Amino acid sequence: MNAFRQPNFLALALRRGNFLLGGVLAGLVALLALVSLAWTPHSAYELDIANKLNPPSPTHWLGTDHFGRDVASMIMVGARNSLLVGFVAVGTGLAVGVFLGLWASARRGWVEELIMRFSDFAFAFPAILSAIMITAILGPGAVNSILAIGIFNVPVFARVTRGSANAIWAREFVLAARAAGKGHARITLEHVLPNILGVVVVQATIFFAIAILAEAALSYLGLGTQPPHPSWGRMLNEAQTFLHLSPHLVLFPGLAVVISVLGFNMLGDGLRDLLDPRLSRTRLAGYPR
Amino acid sequence: MSVFLAKRFAIFVATLLGASVVVFLALEILPGDPAYAILGADAEPSAYEALHRELGLDRPAVDRYLGWLGGILTGDFGVSYTYSVPVFELVVERLALTVPLAVLAMALTVVAAIGLGLHAATHHNKIGDWGVMAFSQLGIALPNFWFGILLILFFSVYLGWFSSGGFPGWGAGTWPALKSLLLPAIALATVQTAILARVMRSSVLETIREDYVRTARAKGLTRRATLWRHVLRNALIPVVTVMGLQFANLLAGTIVIENVFFLPGLGRLVFQAIANRDLVVVKDVVLILAAMVVVVNFIVDLAYAAIDPRLGARDA
Numbered sequence: 001m002n003a004f005r006q007p008n009f010l011a012l013a014l015r016r017g018n019f020l021l022g023g024v025l026a027g028l029v030a031l032l033a034l035v036s037l038a039w040t041p042h043s044a045y046e047l048d049i050a051n052k053l054n055p056p057s058p059t060h061w062l063g064t065d066h067f068g069r070d071v072a073s074m075i076m077v078g079a080r081n082s083l084l085v086g087f088v089a090v091g092t093g094l095a096v097g098v099f100l101g102l103w104a105s106a107r108r109g110w111v112e113e114l115i116m117r118f119s120d121f122a123f124a125f126p127a128i129l130s131a132i133m134i135t136a137i138l139g140p141g142a143v144n145s146i147l148a149i150g151i152f153n154v155p156v157f158a159r160v161t162r163g164s165a166n167a168i169w170a171r172e173f174v175l176a177a178r179a180a181g182k183g184h185a186r187i188t189l190e191h192v193l194p195n196i197l198g199v200v201v202v203q204a205t206i207f208f209a210i211a212i213l214a215e216a217a218l219s220y221l222g223l224g225t226q227p228p229h230p231s232w233g234r235m236l237n238e239a240q241t242f243l244h245l246s247p248h249l250v251l252f253p254g255l256a257v258v259i260s261v262l263g264f265n266m267l268g269d270g271l272r273d274l275l276d277p278r279l280s281r282t283r284l285a286g287y288p289r
Numbered sequence: 290m291s292v293f294l295a296k297r298f299a300i301f302v303a304t305l306l307g308a309s310v311v312v313f314l315a316l317e318i319l320p321g322d323p324a325y326a327i328l329g330a331d332a333e334p335s336a337y338e339a340l341h342r343e344l345g346l347d348r349p350a351v352d353r354y355l356g357w358l359g360g361i362l363t364g365d366f367g368v369s370y371t372y373s374v375p376v377f378e379l380v381v382e383r384l385a386l387t388v389p390l391a392v393l394a395m396a397l398t399v400v401a402a403i404g405l406g407l408h409a410a411t412h413h414n415k416i417g418d419w420g421v422m423a424f425s426q427l428g429i430a431l432p433n434f435w436f437g438i439l440l441i442l443f444f445s446v447y448l449g450w451f452s453s454g455g456f457p458g459w460g461a462g463t464w465p466a467l468k469s470l471l472l473p474a475i476a477l478a479t480v481q482t483a484i485l486a487r488v489m490r491s492s493v494l495e496t497i498r499e500d501y502v503r504t505a506r507a508k509g510l511t512r513r514a515t516l517w518r519h520v521l522r523n524a525l526i527p528v529v530t531v532m533g534l535q536f537a538n539l540l541a542g543t544i545v546i547e548n549v550f551f552l553p554g555l556g557r558l559v560f561q562a563i564a565n566r567d568l569v570v571v572k573d574v575v576l577i578l579a580a581m582v583v584v585v586n587f588i589v590d591l592a593y594a595a596i597d598p599r600l601g602a603r604d605a
Contacts, residue, residue, distance in 0.1 A: 124308045124579040128541040254435035261430035
């Protein structure tokens, strides 16, 4: 948190190669998603059977699918779905999980035991299992995939937060703060949270990336975003059927997933370097020889 | 240590029971009447009545839950509505594919990740480190099912070395069966390796900064001996935790990859069951998959205590 408050934070951030490249890639995907709200090269929904399975051309930059739909336009609209699912699912996991992890670490005893057992228990249901159960009850859909990914994110953040926070609670400066009469809540906010923020941010970016991957996987399996709304996973599922005829169809939606995930991961790495100078020092120190 | 083990075992059993309650509530109580869920709202009344009785839905929910749990413990998983065969037979047949696939992928992951992570950390800021980090960045971003499709495209469609899917069964011989699991396992392991190698690298880098490592070097221990005796064991603690966390991802990945390669494992079974509205199979398979995650987490807890005996001592 202290690092965010530094006046030269942005200047430092812009000097980090991974932060910059990650920002450019993630920004590009976000821009595509935003532009798709107002404009796409062609309709992402309109069928044109006469032009099905066309290779990339000046008219259709990334070709057309088996229904003659423009692949570039579908990828742009698909970016919207991916980012939305990622933001809502990770936001939910982050808010609930970090709160539970900090609470468990501050109170210890039965509160910690209860939260960690809940966390262990929720861990038994990876996003895909939750999605399978939710689909069996409610049917497939984007909201259900958000629910499934969000449920899985809560224990992940709770566990990571609690683990890192416990290490901070054992440090001398926390002992000093306690001796000075600070309460659990104040120590958590002033000492524990700022010290674990780097870990949480790194986890959040990794899990944002994982959420995009999970959404793509659920859509690939037919449990996520439903037709006619385009989604990258569903595009890959349909493209696999035409692997022999039009291999280019499996390239572009997959690349879209990779670019998004790579972008958010690199952004997270850059932030970690900025927020956790300890790790940066490690890089300079290297292996003791 | 025995108190620690007893406590962990009690938690393990409680988690399993909790998971069974959630699965039962989610798939038998929440959907309303499972007979309607299976047959659809426009079912013939006589067919509905027959299925209602067959599924034992005229009994109270608690009786049904205890009967289901007792059945699972004794190997009676009920009868599949679609296949009209005991679910236990279906599951055992499918596990013969899913378990070897997950184990093969995990084995490839552990060997590759520990090796790559260690190499990167000990060659910090050199070309080997950059190579591992580039692989890791790219690998983490790869959707395993897309990588699976690309493997099919390259090795099956272009080179023709592997079939593009399917499983001949273990009866066809160990090599043909393993060969059909190789591409799916590589697809699963590549992504998992990218994550674990990164954790391993960070963990080793953290550990080698510790004072005891510096002391070990100062007292004249060689670089290699310090690495094996002091760094590796301590660096493995977070790696084992992440491996436990990753197992859930691996299992999820297995479900997806089975669908990419048309492998008749538990993943395919559960999707076919959803399509056929076979809730008996869905309920059993989801519980089995959840139980697998719980069992692996329990093993990770034990491994964690074995690597760092202080944890067991603190809990005791």
